[in-house]
Each structure stands twice: as structure tokens, then as C-alpha cells.
Amino acid sequence: MDLKQIYSSIIMEHSNNSEHKHELEHATHNERGHNPSCGDDIQLHLNIDGDIIKEAAFTGHGCAISQASTSLLCELIEGKTIEEARLACQKFIGMITGDEDDMDELEDILGDAVALQNISVMPQRVKCAVLAWHTLSDMLEK
Amino acid sequence: MDLKQIYSSIIMEHSNNSEHKHELEHATHNERGHNPSCGDDIQLHLNIDGDIIKEAAFTGHGCAISQASTSLLCELIEGKTIEEARLACQKFIGMITGDEDDMDELEDILGDAVALQNISVMPQRVKCAVLAWHTLSDMLEK
Amino acid sequence: MRDVLETLNNPPYDVQKIREDFDFLKVGESPTIYLDNGATTQRPRQVLERVSEYYKSENANPLRGTYHLAAASTEAYEQARKRVAKFINARTKQEIIFTRNASEALNLVAYSYGFEHLEEGDEVLITRMEHHSNSVPWQFVCQKTGAKLVYAELDGDFQLDMDDFASKLSEKTKIVSFTGTSNVLSSEPDVKKISEMAHSVGAIAICDGAQMVPHHKVDVQDLGCDFLALSGHKMYAPFGIGVLYGKRDILQHMQPFMYGGEMIEYVQDFSASYAPLPYKFEAGTQNVGGAVGLHAAIDYVEAIGFDKISAYEQALGEYCAIKLRELGTCNVFHPTKGPRGAAVAFNVCGVHPHDVASILDYKHVAIRAGHHCAQQLHRGLDIESSCRASFGIYNTKEEIDAFIDGINFVRETMGLTK
Amino acid sequence: MRDVLETLNNPPYDVQKIREDFDFLKVGESPTIYLDNGATTQRPRQVLERVSEYYKSENANPLRGTYHLAAASTEAYEQARKRVAKFINARTKQEIIFTRNASEALNLVAYSYGFEHLEEGDEVLITRMEHHSNSVPWQFVCQKTGAKLVYAELDGDFQLDMDDFASKLSEKTKIVSFTGTSNVLSSEPDVKKISEMAHSVGAIAICDGAQMVPHHKVDVQDLGCDFLALSGHKMYAPFGIGVLYGKRDILQHMQPFMYGGEMIEYVQDFSASYAPLPYKFEAGTQNVGGAVGLHAAIDYVEAIGFDKISAYEQALGEYCAIKLRELGTCNVFHPTKGPRGAAVAFNVCGVHPHDVASILDYKHVAIRAGHHCAQQLHRGLDIESSCRASFGIYNTKEEIDAFIDGINFVRETMGLTK
């Protein structure tokens, strides 16, 4: 594995200084996601209007990977439909667990978030990478 | 070890057909000895007059070795003083655990009961051999 | 008898090749004829080597590490759990809790389920042939909760008397806990039927699989029991690893048993929340070496195949029982009808079991003598103790023949023949 | 620092020779720098071989057999118990109970002593730095009995605040349970003093020795604690074996914890009497292989000598703490005064502990990141989690230097340096 690739500029940027890391005044949906074994703990805040996710933000704390992953998720889903967001969750989790490997399709659907693909070689960090996406999934199920 | 030596005629005789295996009408002392892990369970009955063990008998059940050992004990201590019986217990237990090995002395003190000496090579049967002697010890302590 | 001999003379798998894997069977000048497999089995080289290998290159504390070795250790541990789940056909690996042995597995259910669900007026139904590990915990829980312990008795052929069982089962029965195979009689109660009957009165069914799982293909979904306990060391794995299988829905609503590291989620100063299944029930550092050994042992026996193992071992048991009966000098406590396994309990008339075992030991035959942790059963049979020869995958007809010769030697030594 | 360097450059025993015994340290092209010994140690060849040897030639179910092998197995098991008794200077081997791990040992005391002796109004006094295995069981017992759980806090130098401890100790205190060495801070409370203070108010003193015993000569008679828990896997023995030491007089009056085979005397249908010490507390088939491994591990460390081990490991810890402080980029949670051991907790400023551990792993350095099963402590330090490097007999100054280089690499990878 190339560690530098995992801790790439995209991740650094998103984890240290995310535009999306803030409360959301007009949130229609909030959901907590947490990982007791490593202490990652985030809150997703969405403003959903009809079928469209108009705004996405998050608060909480965790490692660089979970923070970046959450930020990338918010970036990706803003403006998307609920159905599109659902698909993105499914593809992202598949990418990390190694079940999805069609890079073209993944890039199409996940955009910058494909930068996290290499996490799949660090099994002990998979949980950090997928936390936000599982949280969104749970949220959209309800 | 020579098994035949352990299961010698003395043991066979004492275990199958002991003169001492009966209740004692005028018992002054009774004590139960038992070995939960193998089920040996005996009662010693003594008739003690002053300092002298006038009669010794036993009831209960167990393997050939514990039965023979108990019978040999009764045989030995009848007519002995309490102090002599105490010494016999100590020497017998020492013989079985391998701490006593002066055969002349042991024969003097234990008589026929030295036939059980070889049990010391069967650690898993030591408990059977010493049961009665521990029981007598406990009894004389009181 | 013809079928039996046919099976033993033409074993369904290569028994001699299997024997090669067990160094134990070759130790010393006169290797032991080991007929105490009900107590614990020997371990094949494959299991011992896999455990050493694990310690040499994958060893770390599992579940919590963020370095690759801890991941390797976690992976080895969780693969073992998956393997056990597949082995007994559990729905998910969340239903597999690693314990120290079958006894701990049964205590876990007694504490975590029993204490929460039993109250005065309730009944716990067990059988006359339970191992102490499946009776004494229930005595304890019943004493503490005021529930009543009830015994289902045996019929004249050393099998569970299903009429008696049915008559003792009632709306009061909250827990039915029974062995899948008696460790003394080797009779094999009908787990599926008993579980159904238990469920029909609203009770849960706990199967003590310590003696069943080593000899039979087990499918918990088909059997329908709510819990199953097993011990690794009775099926060619190391000591110190056992399993409690439990249905997820039931486990999920149970309180933890032991508290500490790994089984928690968040710990506040005065209270804590607990990890999801199965971790909620695994406190402290787990025996990964043991789990890895169990994995290897399952691979080992399944490579032979349980259809073959069951057929062969049953023939060993049957042959042994027939031969003992033929001697005419023994009382044999072994069913003549109905499902029965590879252990034969008996007494040599006029000889105490401990003397039998000691004298056989002189002939390098290892059997067990005593109450076999089943005092209630022995009281029921009106005996103090018994001898037991119990078989595993590597035993042979020749070994049983030597054992039978040994019984004659016992009688001779005891002066019962001329 | 000069003393520290002196010790590390001229170790009191031949560290390189010791390293030869650990195959693990040589696996692969770039062997792991293993600094997670607080979680679990590696095992020397001598321990693994002794265990395999046991399984190959002495294996049988201990305690109950009447054949010579069972005697050999029993002998191996009881010799291990004697060895442990001698190791910690217990009065008799009856005071040594084998458990699965330290967690089970502490749960045993919590269940068997705690439940019987605590009631509303009573207090259990623990410390802020306990491992979950020595806090969550007490939460549970307190919740069930109505007793109150009380925490003694730390001073500013990561040591137990003895004034605070004294102020929280009172006639209400029935149980004092405390670690002999913190698994995070590696501060070493004064076990003897604390035990005396506990006794002075009539409380019992339970010492969690999981982190203390691997690094120090322990004499329970001198320390005076009533119970001591330890885990084999943290001191070079296999997983799956732990020890509870308890004073005989106290153990004798305690109820059993787990019920089943081996721990009974007579079993009637509805009640049972229990075996004498220590068997009363050992239900089911025991992990003889584990006990034999622990025996070999004790032989191994005592052959080196604890005076030497303590001196060397303390120097490792001190060197590591000094080096980390020198970096100026870390918060180091390690005492600067008072007794402290061979584990150093820290955080790299601006980097989450999990990222630190993952990036170090890339450099083949294994440390631990997380709450180390001590959430109450981390809350007390006002952090979520931390990193921990912890040392064993085989670690070296060079390994710590590589680890320190690794920390710089972590910062570089995270873009914190230019």
C-alpha cells in the first residue's frame, strides 16, 4: 500500500478544514454515527426538500480518515436526490469492502470520494472510512 | 511396578472378606472418611477404653485398595495405644507418599500393611490407600 | 454384528493415515490405547502446528489494534468464529460466543438467561443423565430464584423416557436443558423433537452438545434448539476454548455475564453500555490461539467427513458393547435400541471401577472410572460409579480387542478366574 | 538520562540472546517493532514447545483419571499451580485459582465476594485509572446491590492522589479494588500501603496485577492484598490462562462462581456440596495446556531475573518518555516522579491517535491507539483517546529510536512539517 496515497492531499484538506463541518440551522434530518471501539463520533445534518438533499453538513470528531470521508460525503450528496445518495452509499461501502471495483463507474458516482479506495488495504481502518456512509444509509432508511 | 504385587493375596483377602468389616455394637468413636472424587466412603468404628483401642471395625464401600487398607488398619491397631496408632498413621502415610522408606522400621510398625507400599508408584490411587489412615488421624485428633 | 464388523474391517476413511497425524498415539515403547475420548481427545499435528504458527507470525491482541498485526489476529479470530458458525449452520457469526469450555457456556446461559427469566413457580426441566455442568448451574439458579428443578427419567434401555419427559413438561416449564448425547450411556435424545416440545409450552431449549458435536454433523437451524454448548478439547482442539451458540433474538435481549474489556461500548463512571453481539459476552482478552486451534480442528474433522466419522465411531461403540456383553462378566449400561454413540459404560462384576481402570492401565489401556460427573445418573442406575470406554476417530477394532483381553486380565488379577 | 542510557547500552541481561527465542521478532523481511506488550506479549519458543510437548505426550483430562496419563496431566497442571504459588509467594497452592484471564479473575471476585458482602450504604472504592475489567464488574455489582461506586482521583503527575484516596476511604468502604500498574499511565500505586489502608477500615483489598506482575517481582504476603488477578498472555504465556490469587480464609467462605464438573463434591438431585480449594472455583475441564505454558513462561522470566527485567524495562519506559517530550510535538501522559513502568501514553498534537498508529504501522512499528479499556481515565485526562507504546523484555533502545523517527514521519505524512 502507498500510505501517501491514502493520506493524500484530498484527505488532508477535507479532514483539517472542511467547508461542511458546521451545524445546520435549517436541518430537517440529523443522525448520529459512532464507532465505540475507536471513539469516532459524528452527527450528519441534512436539509432535505422533497426528494432533494439541499444542504449537507456534519459535526463531531474522529480520525483524519473518518473526518475526510464524512466531508467528502457531504460534498458529494449536496444537490443529489435521495435515490442517488442511496446508490452512492452502496457503491462507496462496496468500494471499501472490495466488492466494487469498476473504477470508471465508481468515479462517476463517487467523484472525489474515490480517493479513499485504498483504505480497503487497511482493514483496521475500514470502519473509520465507512462510518458516515452507514450513518447516511440509516438516515435514508427511516 | 509389578501390578500383581499390589493386588497381592493380602489385599485380595482383606478387601473381599475382611473380619473387620462390620458394625461395632459398643463403639465409643465413629468417623466417616470419604473421597468424593472416586466415591470411596467408609466409617471407622472404634471401641476405646482409656488409652487402648480395644476393637476396630469398619463399614462402607470402595475399591479393593481402600477396602484392604482399611481392613489392614483395623487389624493393626486393635490392642494398640492411641499414641501407637497415631504413629502408625504417620508412618503409613509417609510410606505411601514416599517420605518414609526405612523398610525394617516400617515393617515393625505397620506389619502386614507394608504390603501397600507399592501403591506409591500409582499416584492416582494414593488417595484410596490413605483414606482410612487419614480418617483415623482425624478421629484421634479430636 | 456383521454390519459392525464390515464397517470396522473396511473403515469408510483411512484410519491408519489419521493415526499418523497423532504423535500421541506413538509415544513410548507401548503406546497407550486411548479410550477416554469422552473426557478429552488427542490433538492432531495439524492443530498443534496451526496454533504455533499463529503465535509465531500473527500474534497480537485482537479486536482493538490499529496496526496490521492486530488486524491479522482479529482476522484469525473472526475467521474461526465464521468457521464455527458454518460448522453448526448458525444464521450468523453473531450467534457464536467463544467461551472457555462447555461448562462456561452453560453457566453463561444459567446466569444471563436463567436469573432474568425464572421466578417462583417456574420449572427447569433437565434429564437424569445430565453432566454436572448441565445440572449444578440449574440447581444454583433454581435455589436463588425459587424455581423448581425437575428431572425427566430414563427408560429401561438407558434412553430418555419420552413419556416421562412429556408428562413433566408443562406451562410452568420455562427452560428445558438436556444433553444431545449422554457422556456415560451415549444415548442420544431427539434434540429436534425435544426442542419442539419445549417451544410448544413456551420454554426455551438448551442443548448440551459437548458429547454430540464431536461425533455428528450438527445443524442448529434444523435442530431448532435455542442454545447449544460445546467444548473444543473434546473434538481435537486445544483446551481452553468452547462455544455457546444462541439464537440472535434471544442473545440480544440477554444481560452480559462477565464484565470488562472488549464487551463494552461506552463506559461512564457509574454505568456502561455494551458492545453488540457476540462481543457483549466476551469479556477480556480472548483465547485467539484456542479459537485458531478449534478452526483447524473443524477443518480436520470435516475433511474426513461426519457421515463417515459417525458411521465408523458408532460401529466402534457397538462392537465394544457387544464384546463386553459376550464376556458375561460385566454389566453394560448401553442402549440396545435407538440412537447411541461411541461410549460404553460398564462394570466388571465384583471389581470396583477404580481397580478395573488401574489394572487396564498396566496393560496400557486408558479408560475412565468414576461417576463421570453424573452422580444423579449413577444414583438412578443404583450404582456408585462405573467404567467407561469412549472412542474417537483414530480408535480401531484391534484396540477394542486388546481392551476386552484387558478385562479378562482384570478378573484374573483380582482372583476371579482360576 | 545518563543512568537510563547506561542501562540501555549495557543491559543487565543479554537482550539479543532473548530476542533469539522469539521467532515472532524475526518474521518477514522487515520484522515488526512490537511496542504493544501491554496488550499482549509475544511467546518465546520455550513456551510454545513446552505446550506442544505436553499435548504430544502427557495429554489427558486432568484431576479425574485413574490411569497414568491422567495422572501425568494432573501432575503437569498441579505443578503449574505450585509454580504460580511460588512465583507470587502465596502461602499454599490452594490460593491459586486458574481462570481464563485477569478479567475473569476480577469477575469471580465481583460475583462471589461482591454479591455476598455488599448492600445498600456500602461503598466500593476504585481509582480513576482502572481498566474496564476492574471497573465495569463493580458498576454491575453496585447496581445490583445498591452499593456506591467511588473513584479515587489522580494528581497532576498522573499518579494516584493518595490524599484523595484517603479521603474517600471510610467505614462504609467494603471493597477497595485498584490496579498495581496503570495500563495507560504505567504509574504504580503503592499496593502495600493501599492494602493496609483498606484493612484499617475493614475493607478487603483487590489488586489488579495484570500490568504489574509481568514487570515486577511480586510477593503477595508482603503486599498484603487479599486478592490479586493476572493474565498469562501479558507475560509470555499463551492466551486463555489467567490467575486469581486469594487469601485462603476468604476464598474458603466464598460461594462458587461457575458450576459444573470438577468443582463439586457430592451432587444430590436438588443441591450439591463443593470441592475444597482451589477446585471449588474451577468448573469444567481446565486449560492444562495454558497452565503448562504459564509455568514455562514463569520459568523463562525468572531465569532472567526480575531485578534485571524491572531495571531494564523501566529504563526503556523512561527513555521513551524523555525522547517523546524532547520532540516538543507530543503530549506525554507519563509520570515524571514516583514509581512508573514500561508503558508510555501520549498524543501527537494535531493528529488523531488512530492515524498515528496506522502511519507507524506503515513503518513496521506496532503501538496501540484508543481508549485502552480505560474510558474513565481518558475522560479524566479530558481526551478521547491516546497512543501507547509499551515494552517487554526484548525491546531495545534502537527500537525506541525507530519509533521516535516514526513519530516525525507521522507528522510529515499529515502535512504538519514542511
Ligand SMILES: Cc1ncc(COP(=O)(O)O)c(C=O)c1O
Ligand atoms: C490493568 C489491566 N487490567 C486488566 C486487564 C484485563 O486482562 P485480560 O484482557 O487478559 O482479561 C488488562 C489488559 O487488558 C489490564 O491492562
Ligand SMILES: Cc1ncc(COP(=O)(O)O)c(C=O)c1O
Ligand atoms: C455431556 C457433557 N456436558 C458438559 C461437559 C463439560 O465440558 P467441559 O468440561 O469441557 O466444560 C462434558 C465434559 O466433561 C460432558 O461430557
